[in-house]
Amino acid sequence: MSDAASSGPRTPPKHVVVIGAGIVGLSCAWSLQDLGVSVQVVDRRHEGAGASAGNAGYISPAYSVPLPEPRLLRYGLHAVLDPRSPLSLPLRGDSERAKFLTSLLAHCTRSSWHQAMASYRPLNEAALAVYDAQHAGGVAAASLKADVVSGFRESSEATGLLEELNGVVGAGQRLDIDLLTGEQVRALEPHLSTDIKFGVIVRGQRYLTPLPYVEALASSVRERGGEIVDDAEIESVERDGSVVVARSKEREFRADAVVIASGAWLSRLASPHGVAVPVYAGRGYSFTLPADVPLAYPVHFPATRLALTPAGDRIRVVGVMEFTDPDAPLAKGRIKSMVRTLKPLINGVDWDGRSDDWVGPRPLTPDGMPVIGHSATSGVYVAGGHGMWGMTLGPVTGSLLAREITTGHTPAELQPFSPLRRLTSMPWR
Numbered sequence: 001m002s003d004a005a006s007s008g009p010r011t012p013p014k015h016v017v018v019i020g021a022g023i024v025g026l027s028c029a030w031s032l033q034d035l036g037v038s039v040q041v042v043d044r045r046h047e048g049a050g051a052s053a054g055n056a057g058y059i060s061p062a063y064s065v066p067l068p069e070p071r072l073l074r075y076g077l078h079a080v081l082d083p084r085s086p087l088s089l090p091l092r093g094d095s096e097r098a099k100f101l102t103s104l105l106a107h108c109t110r111s112s113w114h115q116a117m118a119s120y121r122p123l124n125e126a127a128l129a130v131y132d133a134q135h136a137g138g139v140a141a142a143s144l145k146a147d148v149v150s151g152f153r154e155s156s157e158a159t160g161l162l163e164e165l166n167g168v169v170g171a172g173q174r175l176d177i178d179l180l181t182g183e184q185v186r187a188l189e190p191h192l193s194t195d196i197k198f199g200v201i202v203r204g205q206r207y208l209t210p211l212p213y214v215e216a217l218a219s220s221v222r223e224r225g226g227e228i229v230d231d232a233e234i235e236s237v238e239r240d241g242s243v244v245v246a247r248s249k250e251r252e253f254r255a256d257a258v259v260i261a262s263g264a265w266l267s268r269l270a271s272p273h274g275v276a277v278p279v280y281a282g283r284g285y286s287f288t289l290p291a292d293v294p295l296a297y298p299v300h301f302p303a304t305r306l307a308l309t310p311a312g313d314r315i316r317v318v319g320v321m322e323f324t325d326p327d328a329p330l331a332k333g334r335i336k337s338m339v340r341t342l343k344p345l346i347n348g349v350d351w352d353g354r355s356d357d358w359v360g361p362r363p364l365t366p367d368g369m370p371v372i373g374h375s376a377t378s379g380v381y382v383a384g385g386h387g388m389w390g391m392t393l394g395p396v397t398g399s400l401l402a403r404e405i406t407t408g409h410t411p412a413e414l415q416p417f418s419p420l421r422r423l424t425s426m427p428w429r
Contacts, residue, residue: 012406013037013256013379017246019234019269021047023210023390024383025261026217027398029226030134035406039226041218042246042253044233048214050263050326051390054286054358056307056318057213058298059131059143059206061124062168062175064389066116066368067282068107071160097323100280103366103423116368117171119416123396124173126413128206130395138223141216143206146310149189150300151196151345157303158198165202176203189296191308191315191346207298207309209316210391229253234262237269237380244379257379257405264326264361266371266384274376275419277369279385281326281361285334286318290353304341315349316356317342326361334359362387371419372397373410381405382419 014037018029021043029039043049131143152158158179169175178201185199186192192199218228232248237258239245246253260269264281288311295310306319319338322331335357343351365371365385370393372383383401386393400411410418 015039015255016257016259016405017042017244017253017255018259018261019043019237019246020050020261020263020384021214021218021228021230022050022052022261022263023214023217023394024263024386024397025259026214026221027130027134027395028259028261028383028401029221029398030137030139030217030224031398031402032405033221033224033226034137035402037402037406039221040253040255041221041226041228042232042234042248043228043230044262044265046230047218047228048211051284051360051362052214053211054318054356054360055210055284055362055388055391056286056298056309056316057208057210057391058148058307058309059128059208059392060148060202060298061127061173061392062165062202062205063148063300064120064124064127064392065164065168066113066120067364067387068104068116068366068368069113069164070108070110096278097280100278100366101323104364107367107423112367114167114171117167119369121171121173122413123393126399127392127396130399131206133399134217134220134395137220139213139216139220141208141213143208143213146205146207146298147201147203148205148300149185149297150200150202150302151185151189151192152198152200152301152303153195155198158200161200161302165200177201178203189299190293191291191295191348192299193345193347195344205298208391209309209311234269237273239377239379244377257381259381259383259401259405261383263384263390264363266363266382270371270375270382270419273380273382275371275382276422277365277367277371277385277419279363279365279371281324282364282387283320283322283324283326283328283359283361284318284388285320285322285330285338286316286356286358287335287338287354288314288316288356290350291315292348301342301345304345306338306342308346321362322359330357330359332357362390367423370397370417372401372414372417373404373419375419
């Protein structure tokens with residue numbers, strides 16, 4: 001990994017405040033500690049309270065791709081007409097949401113997707129090694145090796161996924177994939193119903209249970225001398241002479257540098273520092289189901305946008321992309337729609353035993369590219385906008401950004417994700 005463009009002074013900071021105690025913020029804090037930096041992590045609630053808490057927990061570089069792509073246009077039109085769709089594109093709403101969705105759809109081109117995918121590849125290739133480094137460095141939780149099985153009612157449903165995986169390979173990323181008959185895929189995963197007539201298996205991926213992992217990462221940060229401050233919503237970040245100050249209503253946090261890693265709430269703090277790429281919430285829903293036998297594999301149903309993850313004697317079910325306020329209450333109708341969609345696809349679960357209903361905001365950008373790096377204000381950095389792939393890319397993001405903060409140079413892997421980039425397909429500008 002090579003270093004390139006300068007992002008600030010070469011004198012390493014002694015103390016850094018990280019805003020946001022999700023997988024991205026905590027990974028950045030942990031990596032800074034590895035480089036000898038003292039850290040405080042500040043969260044509006046507590047560790048893992050945002051998108052890190054109830055997501056699928058896939059650590060899957062093979063699937064870590066930009067969200068905007070041509071098929072999303074077709075899904076978007078379907079979503080407007082079908083309230084049961086796993087994608088919710090509201091016809092009415094605030095003007096900023098409308099601008100965001102317009103720009104997101106404007107980036108749904110093949111050329112934009114392939115360009116973004118080329119930028120994702122170096123992060124994807126390094127993602128698993130950084131998880132290993134965290135575990136070796138004292139994080140008392142592990143990501144579990146697993147192949148990911150995708151199920152389809154018919155082979156034609158798999159066209160989109162296979163095109164996407166082909167694009168990943170075309171970007172230079174190596175994958176190990178097999179196509180399976182219905183009988184083969186059901187033999188691998190007995191929970192799949194006879195409705196599943198075709199399968200794809202992608203080997204060499206991983207998964208974890210999200211909240212326990214984030215809590216273990218937070219514990220490691222504390223054990224290494226870091227402080228994590230809960231229930232402190234930061235209202236502003238400002239340069240004050242030689243230091244950067246993050247202010248909540250009750251307290252000031254003064255540091256040599258500040259990292260804004262506040263997920264779907266990132267833009268409010270980052271915009272005053274020249275970050276023009278908006279981050280918006282694409283909310284996902286999840287729940288768990290008791291299972292008669294454990295799920296053998298992480299299972300993905302691309303046609304319905306649902307994913308299943310083993311969770312001991314339960315199965316975690318995750319889905320939906322709902323564009324609305326990140327703090328809006330859980331919509332029970334979304335959970336019911338997920339249940340209706342899933343029932344014909346799997347067997348061997350207790351539907352009446354459903355629990356752990358959850359909603360959380362995935363932080364999205366219009367071009368599908370995270371924002372990682374220095375802002376226009378000296379000592380203020382940004383890390384977020386990973387969409388559905390925060391768990392996969394959070395640790396590698398933290399590792400690379402920690403290097404930038406301590407050396408004053410932007411690693412080549414992070415250059416495409418500059419928070420100061422200008423979007424080319426924003427028709428309202």
